[in-house]
Amino acid sequence: MATIGVCIFSAPADLSPVFRRHVVSASRKLVKLRNPFLKPLAVWTEEQPSSAATTRRNFVEKKTSSDDEERVDDVEESDSNYKRKSLKDYFDEAKELIRSDGGQPRWFCPIEHGSHTPDSPLLLYLPGLVKLIEKKVKSENSRFPKRPIYLVGDSLGACLALAVAARNPHIDLALILANPGPSADPWKTVMDSVVKGLSLQSTVEELSRNLVTLSSYLPVLADIFSKETLLWKLELLKSASAYANARLHAVKAQTLILCSGKDRLLPSQEEGQRLCPALPNCQTLFILDFMCSSAHVWQEDGVDLVTIIKGASFYRRGNNLDYVSDFIPPTTPESNKAFENIRWMSVVTSPVMLSTLEDGKIVRGLSGIPSEGPVLFVGYHNLLGFEVMPLIPQFLLERNILLRGMAHPMMFYKQGEGGSLDTGGYDIIRLMGAVPVSASNFYRLMSSKSYVLLYPGGVREALHRKGEEYKLFWPERSEFVRMAARFGAKIIPFGAVGEDDIAELVFDYNDQMKIPYLKSIIEEWSKGVIKLRADASGEVANQQVHWPFSVPKVPGRFYYHFGKPIETEGMKHELRDREKSHELYLQVKSEVEKSLAYLKEKREHDPYRELLQRLVYQATNGFTSEVPTFEP
Structure with missing residues (x-):
């Protein structure tokens, strides 16, 4: 049985989250990126490979020294030249591992090895044995006690x-x-078939055939999963489950559980739901969203463990997660997959984006956006934050700018970070660089010269009620002005309209609170949500979490207007005065309101506001053509 050891790549500590890329136009408007900061993974070995294995690129020859330390074979390989191997390639190379020669367990990495930064944490993939892994874990911990060690286990692992x-x-x-399979009785799956009239022998043969036919081009599976091997693995899993169950109370580690609803051998979803409450620091990913659609987590070429880790905000290099310094910008495949998943929003809304030049002229496009950070975008939140979906891709496509959104903490963890959390719903948001809104994260983003997206109205605006469209719900205090001035950031007020062009709110918070059953659900949901403004009162106080019901319309358009940048350079000391900082705060709020009013008036003169007119134009001029709009 093979065991894998790898080091996850990480970005340099001083890497600015502002991530620049080369853009190539494509018919589907997907971003083509080259990330100079990301390198492939690096691997290490536990034994001297055989002569056959050393000829293969995926096996790293161990350089034995007097102190028996392992060396990482650094191979510089740019992101543009890196090509991910297919599942077939991995199994072809795995043939070298299944030979029986009486040797020690072999360490195998099914990826091309490459360079990594010195502070990268260790990751071990575990289908192997406890004592062998424990020995390596203790050794690594003694060398680097301040780094976490990742253990990735699949089923038995x-x-x-x-x-x-x-x-x-x-x-x-x-x-x-x-x-995970700690609570699963692997023999129950077999015996259920026996009870239905199938013999034990035929049931095991059927399970074996199912495993083999998962991929017809991988004949090596027939050797790995023979009848005898499968029987042995089922017995081994039963023993390992009993061992792990008896020791769950002693587990203190941070845990991410990945569950597939289509696992035919183990009740993965049920086990994830059982395990998470039993572990003190656990989160679950029941739906792998855009990252995976296979029946089993690792049985599809599209699965990328690093993407899963990043999307779950599970990557850290120290004792605690730093959402800014630990952030790894999305790779080309990750960005393309993320944007393809939400591409429908841009297709049906044909967003119009307008920016303001230094001389005050309004132009179509984002040419008025500063080329250097830090930049703070301050705007109004549409219903459920729909306006964000076309916004972030457009900034990447047109200006190579990655917007780092300040998001509500409920998108990252529950109250106290100890509760079970299904993280799958917000993986794209986290993958693209969103951070929980807090003063410390705001400070780190500004200090790293990032492009930051902030909505002072927060949940209250995104979950507004009927008749409150385009009404700002901002706190009385100037929460962000002095922080922006501290770093000389440019503040860009902006407005976005169009939510009322795609849906009509019909059943809001007030309506739901009149129904006892729904009221109890809202109160229960809200218990586990982090309270952001505990000292606030009135409209901006903590909003209870609910889901407003709306009726879809034939989609209109989204419109964005970015105002003239407001300079804060040199105003650090001046804006320490609360009155002056509040004046600037009110100015920003006023500019956002002006942008909303401007867009609401101008869209009435857009000949292509309705979907039918846009479709006719694109059918005539090509579906990748930019649809015209009103004159700014």
């Missing part, structure tokens, strides 16, 4: 990872458990 964590509660471990 999940049991082993939990066992290692339980035996080493003092070591900083981050567990990733895919289709």
Whole structure:
């Protein structure tokens, strides 16, 4: 049985979150990027490879020294030249591992090895044995006690990872458990078939055939999953499940559980729901969203473990997660997949974006946006934040700018970070650089010269009620002005309209609170939500979490207007005065209101505001052509 050891790549510590890329136009408007900061993963080995293995690129030859330390074979390889291998390639190379020669367990990495930064944490993939892994974990922890160690376990490997964590509660471990099986009785699956009239022999043969036919081009699976092997693995899983179950109470490690609803061998979703409450620092990913659509987490070429880790905000290089310094910008495939998943929004709304030049002239496009940060975008939140969906892709496509959104903490964790959280709904938001809104995160983003997206109205605006469209709900205090001035950031007020062109709000918070059943649900949902403005009162106080019901319309258009940048350079000391900072705060708020009024008036003169007119234009001029609008 093979075990894998890899180091996750990480960006340099001083890397600005402002991420520049080369853009190539395509018929589907997907971003073509080259990230000079990201390198492939690096691997290490536990034994001297055989002569056959050393000829293959995926096996790293160990350089033995007197102290028996492993070396990482650094290979510089740019992101543009890196080509991910297919599942077939991995299994072809795995043939070298299944030979029986009586040797020690082999360490195998199914990716091209490359360079990594010196402070990258270690990641171990675990289908192997507890003591062997525990030995390596202790060794790595003694060398780098301030770094976390990632243990990735799949099915049986999940049991082993939990066992290692339980035996080493003092070591900083981050567990990733895919289709975990600690509570599963593997024989139950077999015996259920026997009860239905099938013999034990035929049932095992059928399970074996199912595993083999998952991919007809991988004959090596027939060797790995023979009848005898499958019987042995089922018995081994039963033993490992009992061992892990008896030690769950001792597990202190941070844990991410990945569950597939289509796992035919193990009740993965049920097990994830059982395990998470039993672990003190656990979150679950029941739906892998745009990252995976396979029946089993690792049985599809589209699955990328690093993308999953990043999308779940599970990557850290120290004892605690730093959402700014630990952020790794999305790669080309990650961005393309993310944008393809929400591309429909841009297609049906044909967003119009207007920016303001230094001389005050309004132009179509984003040429009025400053080329250097820090820049703070301050705007109005449409219903459910729909305006963000076309906004972030457009900034990447047109200006190569990655907007770092300040998002509500409920998109990242529950109250106290100890509760179970299904993270799948917000993976794209986190992958693209959103951070929980807080003074410390705001400070870090400004200090790194980022492009920051802030909505002072927050949840109250995004979950507004009937008749409150385009009404600002901002706090009385100037929360962001002095922080922006501290770093000389440019403040860009902006407005976005169009929510009333795509849906009509019919059942809001006030309506739902009149129904006892819905009222109890809202109150229950709100219990686990982080309270941001505990000292606030009135409209901007903490909004209870609810889901406003709306009726879709034939889609109109989204319109954005970015006002003239407001300079704060040199105003650091001046804006320490609360009255002066409040004056600037009110100026920004007034400019946002002016942008909303401007767009509401101008869209009435757009000949292509309705969907039918836009479709006719694109059918005539090409579906990738930019649809005209009103004159700014």
